[in-house]
Amino acid sequence: MSLIVQKYGGTSVGSIERIEAVADKVKTFRDDGHQVIVVVSAMSGETNRLIALAQQIEEHPDPREMDVLISTGEQVTIALLAMALHKRGCGARSYTGGQVRILTDKAHTKARIQEIDTQRMRADLDAGNVLVVAGFQGVDPEGNITTLGRGGSDTTAVALAAALKAEECQIYTDVDGVYTTDPRVEPRARRLDQITFEEMLEMASQGSKVLQIRSVEFAGKYKVPLRVLHSFKEGPGTLITLEEGNDMENPIVSGIAFNRDEAKVTIQGIPDSPGVAYQILGPISDANIEVDVIVQNVAEDGSTSLTFTVHRNDMKKARAILETVAQSLNAKPPVTDDRIAKLAIVGVGMRSHAGVAAKMFKALASENINIQMISTSEIKITVVIEEKYLELAVRALHSAFELEGADST
């Protein structure tokens, strides 16, 4: 008898019909002899409804009270799912984050889990009950309700799986697994049976929205096997695990991730001397602008140029800051471009294979796609290209690294 933690998001519990369908699915696992903990989000639309109520009062409501308010969303779902399980003759008990004592720090609306009391849950599981736990919420040492911020329900599920040493943490979503790339861009994209945490992290940070980065990090840290599955379709999903696949034909590249949310900022003709990068990026960081890819190069005249990407929404703000900085450095005025796309190939297989970058650049060159920036890590190569070539580039790379595979869906 093994313990499984399952997480169903807002769309999966978005109506009474769907909650009943989730109850059916949970019951099959219980009937198969598993102990089951189910973590649920608020019914889709509910959190937004609550936020809208608060914002009728104030644009930036008190964070402590915001947590009291929006945590009711998950509380409604746990009660309804527990009722639906009872109706099926399946013992079940609902718990809020405070009741299972998911202890967090005091950072309202973005709290971090510190500790989970497992004693009561163990007793309940041993009594044969399914535990239905409210995702996204916890309680601080003084008993105030906290919420975990974006992707919080995934984090709750992983944290419970880690604390109770579950065999697997299953994240049910509206996709049937992690794909080699976005099937809307490359119809031949293939579902991966397995992927490593490292790869998943790189995929997620590059814009693959299947899982929140934070829950993947958490699962990797505590070695909790994560599985991404479709809420209402049968299938094995994708297992995210520590080990690389044992397959002889283990691919060099597992997937291609991309995003169009970024803009490029370049500043040229800056003196090639120590501390310059800090003089430029310090004020950007002070303005709470997150910087992603950074590339620096030396020009022939001994001066240097620095290019980095930021979120498109931050581009104008970054340019305004750099105009002042450029003046003080006697550099040229900053140049910005928001018609770019970021594209990365990801795979642990790269570590042991030379020539992966060359193969990538060749595939792009053969489609006449100019590479504007390059950045590499041990298991990822990122390029920035003109946005209009994005789809073409994804398909070229998907084909060059033979990601379609035999079991293409």
Next chain:
Amino acid sequence: MSLIVQKYGGTSVGSIERIEAVADKVKTFRDDGHQVIVVVSAMSGETNRLIALAQQIEEHPDPREMDVLISTGEQVTIALLAMALHKRGCGARSYTGGQVRILTDKAHTKARIQEIDTQRMRADLDAGNVLVVAGFQGVDPEGNITTLGRGGSDTTAVALAAALKAEECQIYTDVDGVYTTDPRVEPRARRLDQITFEEMLEMASQGSKVLQIRSVEFAGKYKVPLRVLHSFKEGPGTLITLEEGNDMENPIVSGIAFNRDEAKVTIQGIPDSPGVAYQILGPISDANIEVDVIVQNVAEDGSTSLTFTVHRNDMKKARAILETVAQSLNAKPPVTDDRIAKLAIVGVGMRSHAGVAAKMFKALASENINIQMISTSEIKITVVIEEKYLELAVRALHSAFELEGADST
């Protein structure tokens, strides 16, 4: 600096506009130097919305889960009211029933308060905060969420006032106080400045819906002065207190209560022997039918007759039971009548005044109203009459006991 507990019901917090208006009112009390605890209900309509969700799953959902579900209604209100107070620069903290530790027994959906932990509330009040507490809910010794049943928010307010020895517990409603009788029936009905707990209890049990009986009993037991006020109109309301008014012209009768919810059941020709009343009323009680007025009389032939009233919804059930009982007692078949009304005059002044009953009967007789049943207690005289005479009877008695008074509104 005195402590006041205020309770606002669902209609008073039924929209963001009304919550803002409540915040304005609460702030004036705080600005006047009072410490304030505010108890709120769910926004009107919210509890019904939640119940409807549950009943889409099951007609009789699990009571524990029902409490988890419907307790979210008040939780939403406390957060929104606390936000509205912050917006006004008024320090405020919201608390669920579980957080202030309103400890109850385990009777889900109808729990009774056992204990309240006041330490944390005291500290918060002393720090200058308004406390906004979710009404209607508590937590059992194992940390399960419980709800208090009908009128639960009033009970929460009274219990907090008792535990913290508040100067006054103010119940804000959609009426501006307790009236001598229902103004829809007698336009000359007058708001009472003061009424005793005993009188209020009798008024409430006779159908005056201003306060739930349970919270009045509770307030009386713990000697908490209760005041009924209008949520959005200025005015002193009605103070419900232990002491009789000191007014020289203290009236004999304080008010006239009535209801039309009952039906009359009569069984005649029963043997006048010990145990007969029990033989008749035992099976009625076993069927969970509540009996109100009971009158027994001896007929000339040595047999006896018994008449009692039940809720109209229970009349047919009661008759079916008594048909069997009548046969076994060789009595006549039961006779029922649901076109009756119950009417009572209430007043602590009756204790020391003879002739009150006579005055009442005379007033009814002068309008040619036949009295079907009479029942008396120390501070109340109840009669049952034909329903169609109810309004006439109320006005006749209101006038006979001079309830209009000088300060009629």
